[in-house]
Amino acid sequence: MSLSTSIHDIKTLVLSFHSVIVIETVEEDRVISLLRSTAAQLEMPFFEWSVTRGLARFPGTTSLYGTGDPLILLKSLEELGEGMFLLKDFGKFLNDPAVARGFREVSQRFAKKRSTIVITGETIHLPAEIEHAVVHYELKLPGCDELRRVVDALVRSLRTSSGVEIQLSSEDMAELLRALSGMTLNQARQTIAFAALKDGRLSPEDVKDVLERKAQMIREGGLLEYFPVEDNRFQLGGFGRLKRWLERAKIGFTREAQELNLPAPKGILIVGVQGCGKSLAAKVIARQWKLPLLKLDSGRLFDKYIGESEKNFRKAISLAESMAPVILWIDEVEKAMSTSGGEADGGLSRRLFGAFLTWLQEKQHEVFVIATANDLSILPPELLRKGRFDEIFFVDLPNADERRQIFKIHLKLRKQDPKKIRFAAAGGSHRGFQRSGD
Ligand SMILES: Nc1ncnc2c1ncn2[C@@H]1O[C@H](COP(=O)(O)OP(=O)(O)OP(=O)(O)O)[C@@H](O)[C@H]1O
Ligand SMILES: [Mg+2]
Structure with missing residues (x-):
């Protein structure tokens, strides 16, 4: 998401009398610069608070005496009047009844005069009476413009401080930024600094390292698995209808289609018995369309804490969107x-x-969804209605010709010459094929 969109969103919330905004994020620095720019545009004074430093006005004033104490802070907020107040990790203090009461009084007063409190933290659990008075803002992963700004600043400082040579054309730079998408600003900064300092230069070869680092980060995140385009060598036998459909649908991603305002393909559902190649088909589509593939394992979404599973889902979606086309x-x-x-x-x-469903219906980004399922009967009918997915494919067991194609692929994978095999004799039962495929 671009910085200007985020500024616009926060401005709209402030101007529409939202006196408490909650932003759950690990990117505290990014929130600070976002809020500073927003406050500047609104011509509002901007204050930052933390339990260790107390409340201080930006830029560079000393903090108000004693305001590290949440109750004294709340008193000061009442006295200060108009402004935007960033309270770091304040969610935890709201479990204290006196602080919660004081906070509600301040927020009610603020709602009348367009002052805003922003609470940040990595995970924020608010007491119910506070929860209904706040609005949550989801800070999406940084867009290309924010990443570019960070990379430009870093490149300048690495050049002067460490004599790093920059060997990137503007196309290389664009590719590097694409490779960084999906990372937080901090991760991007660390990745670029590491790539540059490793050998004293930043060159087109570093794009590969950046992609590897990203794959590792996504893996560590635990929700998604990442298959970069470069490593994709999967091959699929049979699936004639799907392959023909893909050939046609790929036109939807072209510039010509965009210029005609044609929507890009949304997604497909592949249903079929176990082991018939659904997962393989997903990988092959990514290969054919030369797009990176993100695998969301449904089981991993579930979390024992209420609300966390939905958050996991949003996180996965937002990561995918930041990496579009994907x-x-x-x-x-x-x-x-x-x-x-x-x-x-x-x-x-x-x-x-x-x-x-809502996301599938409304998504703006070029995120092509491939859903795979074994059992159609337990899927809700709304999902199968025309218009949700572009197409639903049912995959049956392969016929004789398809079995031959599949067999050939696997023989070649194992460095065997298919010409030496008599398929009519080898391709007995379906079961025989499936075992050889695994
Ligand atoms: N059409 C095919 N072409 C080539 N190999 C295939 C094909 N179908 C299946 N295979 C082989 O069988 C293996 C299992 O297929 P895959 O995991 O894609 O099946 P699936 O439909 O996703 O199964 P499940 O329902 O258990 O998830 C593949 O890794 C591949 O080796
Ligand atoms: Mg599978």
């Missing part, structure tokens, strides 16, 4: 989205499903 593969979609279990999970699957 393919998001949701494996075993029925595990996350099946609503047949009723309220057994407290309605979680239903909520996740609702969030998924």
